[in-house]
Amino acid sequence: MAKSNPVFDALVRLGFHTVRQQAYGQWDDYAVSFRHSAPYYYMDVAVRENRKDKTAARALRAKLKERFPKTILGCVNSGDHMTFSMTFHKNTAYEDRLREILSFVTAEMQAQGVAPAGTCAVCGREHPDSLSLVGTYQPVHAACVRTEKTVPPAPPAQEQKKNYLTGIIGAVIGVLIGLIPSLLSLQLFDRIYSVLYILVPLFSLLGYRRFHGKLGAPALMIVAVLSLGGVVLLEFLAVTLSFKQELGMTLLPAMKYTLNVLFNSVGVGVMIQESITELFFMAAGIFLSWLFLLPHPGHGKAAIRETASRTLQPMNGNWDDPDWSEK
């Protein structure tokens, strides 16, 4: 996770701090934070605007498109912050470019009459004494961040109780659903198109999420193992059915026979050899699931609250102010 990020590194050189894949700092009295969600960067600038009023954002967007045609993509007014999305070419002189962007954006905001946020982002009252990363970097009262109920509703904050057990149940159901197209294909065309195997981990993942499975690396293992199990089961069924037909066996002996043929050292080797493309599509499905399963840092109330208190600092930069630490 601590992989170095050239944009954040440049921001640190410009006086910003970093935490949990966000960079935050001040520029011309504006509290500014950066998020990265490849390939884009999002710059959030704390303001107090009517979120329904799009005129300033539209004017800024036009100015910025003109000045940074290949870098700045958009500007959105979210009420307590304005978000500027941007993308950089590799080998950009990041530090210079970011300094240009920050200076230009803050100057243009001033020109549009969009002032730096002047009230506490938590309680909305005047005279904030501190700054803190409450989702975005914002002026706050230290006391508001230190009391528990602090954190304002952040974008994707509805974090239900999540656990692995319900997730596993969901994932099993997902695997079974994901196998249906393969079973149909077996029934209708007497063969299974290997591309269908991509669906097994994906449906498993959907089930996992649907049943509030806890996200993270173990979730990926669960989805991968259950999908593999599902595909082996499918293979077993397919072979059993073919024995049943070809050798005129009844179901139970056919199953026993399949078990003997498939699950020995030779059978497993043959099965793997014959399923290379299937395994490839499975892996592709698992990879896609992995993309969806990555936990997004900084989301969720607990994470925001923790980041908020970790990044809390006095607005005047005077840490030794005894009044401040008492607040």
Ligand SMILES: [Zn+2]
């Ligand atoms: Zn407050």
